[in-house]
Amino acid sequence: MRIGLLTEGGYPYVSGDARLWCDRLVRGLGQHDFDVYALSRSERQQGEGFIELPPQVGRVRTAPLWAAGEDGVAFGRRARRRFAECYGELAAAVCAGDAVAGDAAGAVSGDGESGVADRFGGALYGLAELVREEGSGLAGALRSESAVRALESACRAPGALPAARGARVPDLLTVADRIERTLRPLSLDWYDEEDGLGSVDLCHATSGGAAALPGLLARHFWGVPLLVTEYGVRLRAHYLGSHEESGPARALLAAFQGRLAAEMYGQAALITPGNTHARRWQERCGADRAKLRTVYPGMEASRFWEVGERAECADPDTLVWVGRIEPGKDLVSLLHAFAQVRKARPKTRLRIVGTPAEGPVGAAYLSDCKALAARLFPDGAEGVRRIGGRPVSFEKIGAPDLSSLAEAYAAGAVVVLSSVVEGFPINLVEAMFCGRATVSTDVGAVVEVIGGTGLVVPPHNPRALAEACVALLRDPERRALLGAAARARALELFTVEQNIAAFHGIYLEIVSHCPVRRADATGEPLPFAVPAEAHVRGTWAESATRSASASGPRWAAGAPAGSGAAGAGAAGALSDSAQERVPAGEGAR
Structure with a gap:
């Protein structure tokens, strides 16, 4: 069937929201054809171009949401x-x-x-x-x-x-x-x-x-x-x-x-x-x-497979926080909680791994958090972590011992999420893939994601956050059991494979119950926009497609002759729209 994929501020652009999710979905459903209709959010995003698109994407049409589109024409x-x-x-x-x-x-x-x-x-x-x-x-x-x-x-x-x-x-x-x-x-x-x-x-x-x-x-x-x-x-x-x-x-x-x-x-x-x-x-x-049908986001588990298999952490006395640094993540409460953790376990360290959110708000919040850490821990809070030194460090992926996101999760015994606002906690799922015990605040979908495989505390409560962290730091066996259970849950519910399988079934269900009423030139009903023979290689498929195009049925309008296995338009097919972009050969720039 032919799917019209409608996006805003993401796929197929190099940057943006839901880009990876949409790309994995399209690539995983190679038996279908996709026409992408994308709204861009900024001139910069549109100028960056598209990611490399798979052959099942037959057409990409784009339009800006950042430009008013005034044409100087007024209604009569x-x-x-x-x-x-x-x-x-x-x-x-x-x-x-x-x-x-x-x-x-x-x-x-x-x-x-x-x-x-x-x-x-x-x-x-x-x-x-x-x-x-x-x-x-x-x-x-x-x-x-x-x-x-x-x-x-x-x-x-x-x-x-x-x-x-x-x-x-x-x-x-x-x-x-x-x-x-x-x-x-x-x-x-x-x-x-x-x-x-x-x-x-x-x-x-x-x-x-x-x-x-x-x-x-x-x-x-x-x-x-x-x-x-x-x-x-x-x-x-x-x-x-x-x-x-x-x-x-x-x-x-x-x-x-x-x-x-x-x-x-x-x-x-x-x-x-x-x-x-x-x-x-x-x-x-x-x-x-x-x-309503709940379909969990699909995430790439293979990136975290090696860390999840070995299970052990680099430092049993280290807490790790990973994410985008912004006010909604409430690092202030985390730092106050860590001050209480240090009273119970003086050797514990906290590694905050991430970059500030774009714009002045994120940069200002990072600066405030560093200043707070310096006040709470006079022995130093900035720069990279040193053995026996700074109890708190603010770091980025790419440091010598943080070469990847998976290594960041592996760097500590417990992964902490301290947010006061959260939708679907992606970082929490990544920690679960790595087999890490977690302490999280009860916001958004956290409880649903954790499902009993980690500790959950109220938001804006540094004392409860500290007590949960101390409880896991003191109990290696409990950490290991929770980490193993978390990894098994993540592999069952939150992988790319389960996401693709769910949408494959949903596509077929919707089309079977709500078909578009089409007919060919003779009035015969046509169940799909793309005929099945368009997906078969060889001269028979090509001649069938040319014949269908000549007779003028609407379902063949976008299928160029000789498209072969690419179906209704190999990557790069164009329409007459002035807003359309060519996906073929335009890789990430």
């Missing part, structure tokens, strides 16, 4: 009237009470929550249909004075969100700008029945928000089923990262994200959260439990 009078109606409905639905409610999936009838959700969906698809007819002009309209006035009117209407009633012009401008950024995919030229998302068998959105919008439109226009995978729920990310906006702007943007999430979950054939923590957020946003 009739189009402006339609836009005002649609955007007014959208704004009214966003401002109509709490968008993040248990009834968002439609449990309430009449003019209640489900009626508001219908208004939001109708307005969204109305805007998309307007763009299809007009071809351009949406970006300017979404930023126009009429859009801001529609938001203002909705905020002042009876029954509007209490927090939004005090919205001022700067707040409304902020909200209009953020809505425009999210809705930019509505203006793309990806929505073609012959050479776009209308020609795929299944759309797989690798995140919510903007990445899922093309899938929603393919579902609306052609009935293409939509699969949504969320390893980080967009609404949760908004709540955690929206401190710069004012209260009214934050409330309005949360309501918009909630409405969009409810529409996405309502239209999706299946939703695959990465853990139970994300699943609860999705249910809160209106996802039907019957559509």
